[in-house]
Amino acid sequence: MRLAAQHIDWAVHGHRLLDDVSLAVEPGETFGLIGPNGSGKTTLLRVLAGLRKPKRGRVLIDEQPMNAMPQRDIARSIAFVEQQAETLERIHVRDAVALGRTPFLSALQPWSDEDDAIVSRALDDVDMKHMAERLWHTLSGGERQRIHIARALAQQPRILLLDEPTNHLDIRHQLSILQLVRELPVTVIIALHDLNQAMGCDRIGVMEAGQLVDLGEPQSVLNADRLYRTFGVHVDFLVDPADQRPVMRFRNTH
Amino acid sequence: MSTALALSQPLRIRWHWAWLTPLILFMAVMAGTSIGETSIPMDTILKVLANQLWGAGYAVDRIDAGIIWNYRLSRAILAGCCGAGLALAGVVLQALLRNPLADPFLMGISAGASTGAVAVTIAGLGAGAVTLSLGAFAGAGLAFGLVVMLAHAAGSGTGGGRSTQAAGAIILAGIAGSQLFNAITAFIIAKSASAEQARGIMFWLMGNLSGVRWDDVTLGLPAALAGLLVCLWHRRALDAFTFGADSAASLGIPVRRVRGILIASMALVTAVMVSMVGAIGFVGLVIPHAMRFIVGSRHTRLVPASALAGAVFLIGADIISRIIVPGQVLPIGVVTALVGAPAFAVILVRGARAR
Numbered sequence: 001m002r003l004a005a006q007h008i009d010w011a012v013h014g015h016r017l018l019d020d021v022s023l024a025v026e027p028g029e030t031f032g033l034i035g036p037n038g039s040g041k042t043t044l045l046r047v048l049a050g051l052r053k054p055k056r057g058r059v060l061i062d063e064q065p066m067n068a069m070p071q072r073d074i075a076r077s078i079a080f081v082e083q084q085a086e087t088l089e090r091i092h093v094r095d096a097v098a099l100g101r102t103p104f105l106s107a108l109q110p111w112s113d114e115d116d117a118i119v120s121r122a123l124d125d126v127d128m129k130h131m132a133e134r135l136w137h138t139l140s141g142g143e144r145q146r147i148h149i150a151r152a153l154a155q156q157p158r159i160l161l162l163d164e165p166t167n168h169l170d171i172r173h174q175l176s177i178l179q180l181v182r183e184l185p186v187t188v189i190i191a192l193h194d195l196n197q198a199m200g201c202d203r204i205g206v207m208e209a210g211q212l213v214d215l216g217e218p219q220s221v222l223n224a225d226r227l228y229r230t231f232g233v234h235v236d237f238l239v240d241p242a243d244q245r246p247v248m249r250f251r252n253t254h
Numbered sequence: 255m256s257t258a259l260a261l262s263q264p265l266r267i268r269w270h271w272a273w274l275t276p277l278i279l280f281m282a283v284m285a286g287t288s289i290g291e292t293s294i295p296m297d298t299i300l301k302v303l304a305n306q307l308w309g310a311g312y313a314v315d316r317i318d319a320g321i322i323w324n325y326r327l328s329r330a331i332l333a334g335c336c337g338a339g340l341a342l343a344g345v346v347l348q349a350l351l352r353n354p355l356a357d358p359f360l361m362g363i364s365a366g367a368s369t370g371a372v373a374v375t376i377a378g379l380g381a382g383a384v385t386l387s388l389g390a391f392a393g394a395g396l397a398f399g400l401v402v403m404l405a406h407a408a409g410s411g412t413g414g415g416r417s418t419q420a421a422g423a424i425i426l427a428g429i430a431g432s433q434l435f436n437a438i439t440a441f442i443i444a445k446s447a448s449a450e451q452a453r454g455i456m457f458w459l460m461g462n463l464s465g466v467r468w469d470d471v472t473l474g475l476p477a478a479l480a481g482l483l484v485c486l487w488h489r490r491a492l493d494a495f496t497f498g499a500d501s502a503a504s505l506g507i508p509v510r511r512v513r514g515i516l517i518a519s520m521a522l523v524t525a526v527m528v529s530m531v532g533a534i535g536f537v538g539l540v541i542p543h544a545m546r547f548i549v550g551s552r553h554t555r556l557v558p559a560s561a562l563a564g565a566v567f568l569i570g571a572d573i574i575s576r577i578i579v580p581g582q583v584l585p586i587g588v589v590t591a592l593v594g595a596p597a598f599a600v601i602l603v604r605g606a607r608a609r
Binding site for chain 2: 046049050051070071072073074075076078079080082085086087088089090091092095096099100102103105107148155
């Protein structure tokens with residue numbers, strides 16, 4: 001599925017958080033969003049997920065304007081993994097993942113064996129099947145993050161939006177989640193802080209003060225000049241002897 | 255309930271206990287009808303029921319028949335309706351506002367109802383043409399409307415209308431509205447109530463089922479059933495709020511509409527109940543929490559369980575309020591708190607251990 005944003009503006013209390021952002025993510029593409037704190041990555045993801053209606057501009061799913069679609073139809077196409085989503089409820093892990101089936105169930109439609117199978121597969125995909133019967137509040141931060149991702153997978157989305165999904169994860173699960181996301185046959189937009197991880201995306205967009213200032217393939221976007229201007233750091237490119245691919249190492253400017 | 259079983263099928267209603275529901279309710283209503291200052295044996299009650307419902311023509315003492323049909327039965331049924339309605343309102347508000355302290359009276363409804371009640375009974379508003387119930391209902395509606403307007407004005411300033419701040423705005427607006435209407439109530443009582451009137455209104459504010467007649471049941475029963483249906487219909491939406499309003503929206507819930515429908519209908523149910531029997535506290539706050547410990551937090555089970563438990567609890571509390579002090583009826587709100595607080599403490603401690 002293709003997801004496009006056209007001239008999106010978003011402001012809160014007179015602060016412009018998004019300023020004329022336009023981008024189009026092609027079907028099956030893995031699109032990385034990078035940028036410093038407060039550059040508008042999360043706000044952009046929320047607008048793209050249909051959680052915020054932009055004041056100006058529009059979002060298109062396969063050329064269909066999103067603001068004309070019912071929330072339920074949006075949720076059948078797009079799943080969104082928030083950066084932080086917590087609960088005080090005594091909810092079981094499996095039930096938390098089962099919430100992902102919500103857009104496909106109605107008041108009269110019962111839970112089916114197929115839904116069960118989808119939930120089990122999602123738990124398996126994030127390596128959490130063995131914890132299915134645990135209570136939410138007994139999980140670590142990284143485990144909770146993996147459950148949020150599993151819930152999004154249970155939605156069987158054609159577009160998956162992830163806001164810094166690797167934040168709380170140990171390195172093994174960071175790598176496995178990123179690999180899983182890249183291998184999914186769906187359109188993915190992922191906000192990332194680790195620029196070396198962003199190298200694995202098909203394309204990258206750079207956010208800076210609410211504007212999309214750069215867009216393109218990782219090798220062309222992530223150059224010394226761009227990193228200095230956007231993040232204020234120097235970068236050295238080393239070569240990984242394993243696969244001859246560039247690895248970035250960062251230094252302060254002073 | 256065995257935990258292993260409860261966990262294995264997350265979203266299915268487990269129907270095999272559902273048939274117990276009418277049985278438990280029937281037994282509670284029977285107990286409410288039988289127990290009182292004069293105890294009436296079960297077979298007499300069943301005979302009166304048969305006479306009234308099918309014209310069976312059993313020979314029954316006419317005074318007993320009068321007490322059973324005109325006083326105790328309607329009272330027990332309405333107590334059940336109120337308990338169920340208030341518990342449901344508690345479930346919904348706690349889920350939507352994601353605040354464990356939310357209860358049916360959060361939105362200024364009980365404060366508004368009491369203002370309406372004193373405005374009619376003490377200040378003489380409506381010049382005798384308006385009943386206490388109608389006054390209370392109007393007051394509840396007025397207070398709720400004011401709280402919603404205030405919450406809307408406060409919430410829209412935060413940018414995202416459906417953001418998490420909206421829940422905070424509702425809670426704060428509810429507190430402000432309740433304080434305002436409580437102050438008006440106190441003002442009216444202080445200004446014009448006699449000592450006798452003040453005592454009467456105090457009693458009403460703590461909950462009073464003694465004036466209940468069949469007319470009240472014909473209003474209370476449909477209200478409770480409609481509330482139950484609305485909650486069951488939206489059970490998956492209520493679940494979807496587990497991780498907040500944004501998460502619910504990304505699961506396809508039209509947050510504004512669903513929140514509006516649920517809060518308005520629960521406010522209506524609460525206002526109906528409060529206007530008939532006064533502000534019975536504790537049920538709406540504690541029954542939902544107790545049921546979460548017992549049946550879990552999925553609303554497929556939590557909604558019917560809370561309705562049932564609320565109904566049985568309030569019927570039981572009403573029985574106790576009638577017999578605990580011989581010759582005197584206590585306000586039911588006193589009993590719900592006196593019985594409910596220790597019961598809840600036990601559940602809380604046990605629940606903590608079960609973790």
